Amino acid sequence: MKHALHTTGIGVSLGGTPVLHSVDVAFEASRWTSVVGPNGAGKSTLLKVLAGLLPHSGQVQLMDRPLGQWRGRERARCLAWLGQGEQGADDLSVWDVAMLGRLPHQPWLVPPSHADRVAVEQALRATQAWDWRERPLGALSGGERQRVLLARLLAVDADVLLMDEPLANLDPPHQADWLLLVRELVAQGKTVVSVLHEIGMALHADQMVVMAQGRVVHQGACADPVTHLALEDVFDHRIAIHPLGDQWVALPR
Amino acid sequence: MLIGRWLSAVALLCWAGALHAAGLQVTDDRGVVVSLPQSPQRIVSLLPSLTETVCELGQCHRLVGVDRYSNHPASVRALPKAGGGIDPNIEAIVALKPDVVLMATSSRGVQRLEALGLKVLAMEPKSSADAQRVMGKLGQLLEVPDAQRIWRAIDAGVMAAAQSLPPGARSLRVYYEVSAGGYAAGTQSFIGELMARLGVQNIVTPDLGPFPRINPEYVVRANPDLIMIGARNVHGMAQRPGWSGMRALREQRVCVFTAEESDVLVRPGPRMAEAARVMARCISEKGLR
Amino acid sequence: MSGARHSLWLACALLVAAAAVLLLGAGVGSTGFDSVLNAHNDPVAWQILWDIRLPRTLGAWVAGGLLGLAGAVAQGLFRNPLADPYLLGSASGAALGVALALALFGTSPFATQWLVRLGLTSAAFAGAVLGVVLTLALAKGVQHTLRLLLAGVIVGVVLGAGRDLVTIASPDTLQAMQGFMLGSTGFVGWAACGVMAAMLLVAVLVAASLGRVLDGLALGESTALSLGLPLGAVRGVLVAVLALATGAAVAQTGLIAFVGLASPHLVRSIVKTTHARLLVLSALMGGLLLMAADVLARWIIAPQELPVGVLTAVLGGSYLLWLMHRRRRPGSAL
Numbered sequence: 001m002k003h004a005l006h007t008t009g010i011g012v013s014l015g016g017t018p019v020l021h022s023v024d025v026a027f028e029a030s031r032w033t034s035v036v037g038p039n040g041a042g043k044s045t046l047l048k049v050l051a052g053l054l055p056h057s058g059q060v061q062l063m064d065r066p067l068g069q070w071r072g073r074e075r076a077r078c079l080a081w082l083g084q085g086e087q088g089a090d091d092l093s094v095w096d097v098a099m100l101g102r103l104p105h106q107p108w109l110v111p112p113s114h115a116d117r118v119a120v121e122q123a124l125r126a127t128q129a130w131d132w133r134e135r136p137l138g139a140l141s142g143g144e145r146q147r148v149l150l151a152r153l154l155a156v157d158a159d160v161l162l163m164d165e166p167l168a169n170l171d172p173p174h175q176a177d178w179l180l181l182v183r184e185l186v187a188q189g190k191t192v193v194s195v196l197h198e199i200g201m202a203l204h205a206d207q208m209v210v211m212a213q214g215r216v217v218h219q220g221a222c223a224d225p226v227t228h229l230a231l232e233d234v235f236d237h238r239i240a241i242h243p244l245g246d247q248w249v250a251l252p253r
Numbered sequence: 254m255l256i257g258r259w260l261s262a263v264a265l266l267c268w269a270g271a272l273h274a275a276g277l278q279v280t281d282d283r284g285v286v287v288s289l290p291q292s293p294q295r296i297v298s299l300l301p302s303l304t305e306t307v308c309e310l311g312q313c314h315r316l317v318g319v320d321r322y323s324n325h326p327a328s329v330r331a332l333p334k335a336g337g338g339i340d341p342n343i344e345a346i347v348a349l350k351p352d353v354v355l356m357a358t359s360s361r362g363v364q365r366l367e368a369l370g371l372k373v374l375a376m377e378p379k380s381s382a383d384a385q386r387v388m389g390k391l392g393q394l395l396e397v398p399d400a401q402r403i404w405r406a407i408d409a410g411v412m413a414a415a416q417s418l419p420p421g422a423r424s425l426r427v428y429y430e431v432s433a434g435g436y437a438a439g440t441q442s443f444i445g446e447l448m449a450r451l452g453v454q455n456i457v458t459p460d461l462g463p464f465p466r467i468n469p470e471y472v473v474r475a476n477p478d479l480i481m482i483g484a485r486n487v488h489g490m491a492q493r494p495g496w497s498g499m500r501a502l503r504e505q506r507v508c509v510f511t512a513e514e515s516d517v518l519v520r521p522g523p524r525m526a527e528a529a530r531v532m533a534r535c536i537s538e539k540g541l542r
Numbered sequence: 543m544s545g546a547r548h549s550l551w552l553a554c555a556l557l558v559a560a561a562a563v564l565l566l567g568a569g570v571g572s573t574g575f576d577s578v579l580n581a582h583n584d585p586v587a588w589q590i591l592w593d594i595r596l597p598r599t600l601g602a603w604v605a606g607g608l609l610g611l612a613g614a615v616a617q618g619l620f621r622n623p624l625a626d627p628y629l630l631g632s633a634s635g636a637a638l639g640v641a642l643a644l645a646l647f648g649t650s651p652f653a654t655q656w657l658v659r660l661g662l663t664s665a666a667f668a669g670a671v672l673g674v675v676l677t678l679a680l681a682k683g684v685q686h687t688l689r690l691l692l693a694g695v696i697v698g699v700v701l702g703a704g705r706d707l708v709t710i711a712s713p714d715t716l717q718a719m720q721g722f723m724l725g726s727t728g729f730v731g732w733a734a735c736g737v738m739a740a741m742l743l744v745a746v747l748v749a750a751s752l753g754r755v756l757d758g759l760a761l762g763e764s765t766a767l768s769l770g771l772p773l774g775a776v777r778g779v780l781v782a783v784l785a786l787a788t789g790a791a792v793a794q795t796g797l798i799a800f801v802g803l804a805s806p807h808l809v810r811s812i813v814k815t816t817h818a819r820l821l822v823l824s825a826l827m828g829g830l831l832l833m834a835a836d837v838l839a840r841w842i843i844a845p846q847e848l849p850v851g852v853l854t855a856v857l858g859g860s861y862l863l864w865l866m867h868r869r870r871r872p873g874s875a876l
Contacts, residue, residue: 348586
């Protein structure tokens with residue numbers, strides 16, 4: 001199976017205004033793809049459609065099966081989504097929030113199993129949040145909170161991970177940690193799709209999808225110069241992409 | 254002759270004795286038949302008109318508890334209070350160990366008290382016929398002969414009050430506001446019937462019911478010659494739209510009843526003759542100029 | 543996990559306190575402690591103790607539990623700390639149901655004790671469901687907090703007007719409705735207690751079993767959907783639980799404000815935990831609150847009584863005010 005996620009002709013209207021126009025995009029399995037574009041390009045909306053959270057025209061296929069044919073919990077075990085700026089759950093402890101990620105695996109009324117506990121511990125350690133697992137979410141800073149929400153996402157142990165602005169509030173060391181984490185997940189065979197506005201970070205990915213005004217403008221490898229040109233183009237040439245060692249950086253012109 | 258009279262006396266005694274042994278059965282306004290082994294000696298009354306009727310029948314000493322609104326005659330004010338009509342204090346009533354509880358049919362505690370094993374007589378007079386019937390029932394309950402003498406006294410008092418009024422009163426059109434919020438005394442209420450017996454006209458038409466809630470505009474259109482209102486409700490009356498221009502207000506033809514007078518007028522009990530006198534005084538003082 | 547341990551401690555503390563207040567309630571009333579002392583030899587004193595004070599105090603506990611649970615369900619379901627059975631139209635709907643039942647069937651002497659209790663409860667339940675459904679329909683879902691609260695207020699006012707119409711149309715019920723609206727635990731006997739207790743057990747079990755879904759919902763509706771939670775079905779069941787709990791309490795004790803709003807906040811101020819435990823603790827807290835208010839209502843001006851709604855507001859409100867004052871330091875949510 002080459003594509004973990006595959007869409008045909010996605011169209012979304014929110015409040016009467018069309019947000020996505022006939023989007024065809026494919027995400028390779030066991031790869032990290034980042035979605036970039038200016039504000040209002042429809043990146044978050046696309047991610048929500050991929051997760052099956054918004055009504056849309058057109059079709060989404062997950063693992064070569066139409067998304068509509070997946071049953072709720074089955075789909076939740078295969079695909080995990082992390083939204084942007086999630087509020088709430090301030091009273092729950094860090095442990096409890098991470099345990100929420102195991103909900104797709106837990107039958108009704110059954111307490112958490114050993115496997116659940118192991119998965120939660122691994123997820124919390126991976127995001128360096130294990131030490132404060134007793135603290136309530138509301139007592140954490142922005143960056144700490146974001147790491148707990150990431151742990152929640154990891155605890156699902158899904159094959160496909162969709163992340164919307166996962167680096168919000170994270171300082172550079174933790175952003176670097178996140179990078180390592182994603183590389184490790186991809187090495188394990190998982191598919192990662194992230195929406196990032198930090199273009200430098202986005203260029204670390206394997207593939208890139210460039211969007212503007214509700215359409216996909218370009219899809220290709222991050223190392224490909226054509227992708228860089230498409231990126232500069234979509235930002236009205238107000239940025240320039242420069243190589244720096246084995247990475248690329250995007251600087252304002 | 255003597256033997257006949259003696260025999261009938263024995264028969265009467267036996268009959269009375271049989272009745273006594275069979276106990277007392279009274280049907281209240283709900284249709285429930287209450288059976289008592291004998292005439293109740295300990296009575297709790299939760300409706301002021303019933304309290305006054307019991308005392309008027311000379312059985313005030315049998316009352317062991319009343320509601321907080323019963324205040325006539327003065328002796329009942331010393332009795333233990335068992336809450337109000339709509340919020341009776343169940344424990345206080347039970348603690349008084351009454352043989353029977355007299356209360357209004359619309360009160361919430363009726364079922365609770367019956368569930369606790371107390372006998373409850375629910376009565377709520379609304380018209381004069383109701384009041385007469387209730388007095389008769391209480392007379393039956395208390396085994397007081399000729400309870401109807403109260404009614405005859407009321408009747409006589411009302412007639413006297415009516416006769417004390419000059420013929421001009423017949424043409425007067427009257428509006429009586431009973432309680433706050435514009436509730437008027439309709440023709441089927443006991444107050445309305447009293448007004449009718451005194452000979453005055455009620456601006457409230459019969460189709461509106463016994464205590465309808467009247468739109469103030471209706472009163473302005475009907476333009477009564479005389480307005481009767483309680484001191485508790487009179488505040489703000491002149492500010493009602495259109496009222497200050499009404500003839501009754503301009504010419505000060507408004508009777509404002511004090512709290513004591515309101516109590517007398519609003520209770521369908523034994524003081525209805527006094528109510529008639531209060532009303533007649535109002536009519537002759539303010540109604541006719 | 544310390545959250546679980548704290549919750550257990552709080553639950554035990556609330557149960558012990560409830561037992562203490564229950565004992566106190568058995569000794570407080572218009573006849574004071576004498577009834578307890580004379581209970582052996584005086585059948586009336588025994589009746590006062592066993593048939594009046596005990597069911598009334600226990601009934602207050604159960605009714606408070608229903609209201610506390612309803613408040614916690616509402617706040618979890620709508621993710622709004624201001625949600626309360628009264629703000630969502632369920633209480634005014636229940637009152638309308640009772641008014642219609644009273645108007646149509648009156649105080650029938652033919653109804654048995656149980657039937658009357660169940661009839662009023664069913665009418666209150668149906669009315670509560672109607673109220674909540676109308677609120678949700680008007681607010682077009684639960685996304686927008688402001689719209690939801692506004693819809694709840696509107697529905698409350700409209701249904702209240704409907705209730706006024708009913709009582710004016712059948713003036714015989716006016717007195718009965720006034721008494722009902724006053725909110726009182728004074729008419730609760732063993733039968734009423736039993737009906738409410740059954741409802742409370744069912745409501746707590748159903749709601750607590752769905753506690754995990756409420757936790758998932760706390761992170762946002764999209765996240766909950768992405769976790770595969772059957773939101774639509776669960777919302778329906780929880781709305782039904784809300785309506786049942788509110789309807790059962792309102793049918794027996796009338797409208798008693800504040801218990802549903804304050805109980806979850808009181809619990810959260812002591813322990814922070816998942817929804818399953820929060821729901822049970824809110825029920826226990828609400829029960830304690832209303833029971834304490836009932837005992838105080840009978841005690842303060844004995845042999846007379848204060849309206850219990852005044853005391854719930856004073857008790858719950860002053861604690862919340864003290865909390866807010868104490869917490870007016872930076873870095874706290876309240």
